[in-house]
Amino acid sequence: MREHEHEDVVVISPSCVYACTRFRVRKTKLLPREEYLRIMRMSMPEVVAHLGRQEDYQDVMDLAGEFSGAQLIEEAVNRSLARSFRSAMAIAPGDLHTLTGEYLARWDIANVMAILRGTVHNVPRRQVRDLLIPAGEIDSALLDHLLNLTACGEVLEALQGWRLYPVLAEYYRICGEKGVFARIENELYRRYYAGLLDLATSGCSGCQELIAYLRFEIDITNMKNLLRLHCAREACDITVVDRTMIPGGHIPLGLFRRLYDIETEEEFVSVFLQTAIVPILTQAVRELRQDPDFSSTDAAELVWRRWHRHLRPVHEVEIAITRVRLHQMESLSRRHPFSVLPVLAYLERKRYEVANLRAIARGKAFGLPSERIWQYIVT
Amino acid sequence: MVDVGMTLEMVQASQLGMKALGAGLAVGLTGIGAGVAEMAIGSAAVGATAENRDVFGLVLLLTVIPETIVIFGLVVALLLLF
Structure with missing residues (x-):
């Protein structure tokens, strides 16, 4: 290049x-x-x-x-x-x-x-x-x-x-x-x-940005898979979680394993807030609901509510995250033409x-x- | 540095040679500069035209803009020589 x-x-x-x-x-x-x-x-x-x-x-x-x-x-x-x-x-x-x-x-x-x-x-x-x-x-x-x-x-x-x-x-x-x-x-x-x-x-040229983009894609895929595994009816053990997770993301696989075992809201929110998903998720929901006051804690609580009730990820939120990621990719592509x-x-x-x-x-x-x-x- | 053993004719000839060298460098170096600039602009122009023929006139104009550098070089060369 x-x-x-x-x-x-x-x-x-x-x-x-x-x-x-x-x-x-x-x-x-x-x-x-x-x-x-x-x-x-x-x-x-x-x-x-x-x-x-x-x-x-x-x-x-x-x-x-x-x-x-x-x-x-x-x-x-x-x-x-x-x-x-x-x-x-x-x-x-x-x-x-x-x-x-x-x-x-x-x-x-x-x-x-x-x-x-x-x-x-x-x-x-x-x-x-x-x-x-x-x-x-x-x-x-x-x-x-x-x-x-x-x-x-x-x-x-x-x-x-x-x-x-x-x-x-x-x-x-x-x-x-x-x-x-x-x-x-x-x-x-x-x-x-x-x-x-x-x-x-x-x-x-632009590979550092590409790596960041891919790593975030892996994080999102892992998080979606974790939510799906959690909401599956049949009980699943930690080996299934390990087999399903893709290594290489920003979030270490150990953190996903930890999230999978958490049963209390406080602990879930505090661990989830450490992940790289939170800023993008917050921005996506903020844009989706047109609510400028939506904070990262609100985002973590939103995920907890789905998690606690064993529900699948909300499709609208998934689409909103994709939208934010695409916009970020486009602004990066303008910076590195x-x-x-x-x-x-x-x-x-x-x-x-x-x-x-x-x-x-x-x-x-x-x-x-x-x-x-x-x-x-x-x- | 002028050699004390040089005649007036020799000095004049040497000065003329230096002027010619300067004029050559002015045109040559600006030509190289314009070429480097046009390399990227030309590639982008061809790429844009391949996707959208309507932009041909505009990209042709953009491609020849670095040619102005050569014109400046040519003007400097002419001023040096005449």
Whole structure:
């Protein structure tokens, strides 16, 4: 990314400037907040026609013969996501290319898990295919090939060239073994984050900020998983907590173990206040409720109330946290315009644009009111 | 430093040579400076145009702004020589 770096003079390679500028321009073309409000007022055929006029979603019209309604929109947005991410890989040079590839490996994990689950539980191929987004290292040709295989052993054999194959080989000894998918998924994500953090630690422009972003993502994922484990009906022991947690975040895993055993509000609040989640959670809830007086203690008490009653995390709050994180990432990408951050900001924004359109399509298909759908929109 | 053994013609020729050298440096160094500046601006301009053709005119203007440095260098060179 940087060709020569001294104490005062930094020369950024022209290919990095070129790629970062392209991503910054691309980000400006993503749907703005007002556009979502407009789309939500439209009927399903109007949404399809509107998307057909957008540069990124033009193939919605080509797919209209094959799909309809919410499924048509989902298929079109998924294809657009895969196309955008493949194009991002084609543009990004050097270190940016490596980091982008490593970052996009999360789509491979999602695709492989969907195919394995579909194969073992005999889910119709078409249904599994709708879930796949060929945005990672595994291309659509290989995904189609995997979909056509009937036994999970064959799927594993076909995945031998995949960089995370050793995890599958290590954990997936018996096809259809109960509870094995959750273990594999946990391990795949552990390796994914470890690989990404390793690569970012090797040093590049904006890598320090990227590491902070990833570490916070790990913290949030761990906290969500802890809340889910706590609210699960079957009793779970500390080994399950250890297996589920992803190392590498700001919050040490010991603190999560400690939180899991706490039964009193005072202790929970005091331990939770030590975590790096609190400032972002406070800001997110403050913005969500438009309450400037909402303090970090209020945030800890909010989590305690869910925790105490064995309830899952509030979706609205999760979305609000994502919103705050995206805004932080964007402001960082403006501060470091020729680094990995503009690439990541674009990829994240695109990911949530597609998630928003899917939420609108599915919400409309189920007849949900606009206010309810709006809670799922990240702008 | 002037050598006491030099004739007036030799001194004049030496001064003319120095002026020519200064003029060359003025144009050459500003050219290098403009090139370095245009490297980043040009890359960004091509990137922006690749995504949005409408900005071509604007980015072309931005790309040639560092050329003014060379013009300053050229003016200095001409002042030195004439």
